[in-house]
Amino acid sequence: MAKAAAPDVAPTPRHQHLIVTVYGLYARHQDGTFAIADLVQLLGDLGVEAAGVRSSVSRLKKRGVLVSVKRGSSAAYKLSPELEDVFSAGDERIFAPRRADKDDAWLLASFSVPETQRHLRHKLRSILTRIGCGQVSPGLWIAPGNLAPDVEHQLQRAGLMEYVELFRATHLTGGHLDEKVGQWWDLPSLEALYTDFIARHQPVLSRWEDHEEEAGPAERLKQAFVDYVPMVTQWRRLPYMDPGLPEEYLPENWHGLAAQELFTRLHEHLGPKAHEYALSIVGSPAKSAEPAVTTV
Known part of the structure; x- marks a missing residue:
């Protein structure tokens, strides 16, 4: 039987993916709009040159993800209103995924x-x-x-x-359903993505747990943003490729469970700090809300 394919190990996030993550996490609490100068500064913190930001924004505009607007006398871009339901639906899937039970339909x-x-x-x-x-x-x-x-x-x-x-x-046929699951989904490829996520971001969590107090408050907020956004960017596609199968049907020592725990700890540890830093650039903390992002 054919398997649903999963991509190879994730590359370094592309500029467009980082921009979508930043918009999903922070722009919807600013009427969905970022001044281009603010976006250039935030992406600059992530190592993206201004020319790369502008080029990627142009591509996202052509795809219909962003639309250009005026913000005072400055150029700005906002998320397409047509995508609001996509982002909203993605919030729960990414930040509060549910794993099915063995007896579920x-x-x-x-x-x-x-x-x-x-x-x-x-x-x-x-x-x-x-x-x-x-x-x-x-x-x-x-x-x-x-x-x-x-x-x-x-x-x-x-x-x-x-x-x-x-x-x-309801599955009625006898036999081991976990073997069928291994035929229907490409679990080894998905496992490789989870293994890569852990390899990249477990050191980040360890660094924060061991050395958080070594930098000043402002530096900690900025570093949290720098660590958090690429982490969410790599993670946000995984809950979609992973159907949330019951643990009983997963391979032994399935890395997806450890990766989910790692993401949750990093989200709790870095998310509020990254949010505070982002809003210090683009708006007032009074406008803050729960972060949200999706898979556009």
């Missing part, structure tokens, strides 16, 4: 696309893979039942629900 997605519209098959498969579904056969995909609202929302947003039937199901 499964979601089955069966689709059939006319030969004259075969290009839609690739689009359907890409969406199902990106949201964490596994492939049972070319036209039948599976996911834990709690992903049903996300799957339906993504398919409706793409205008593809007319080709898909969704079912809640």
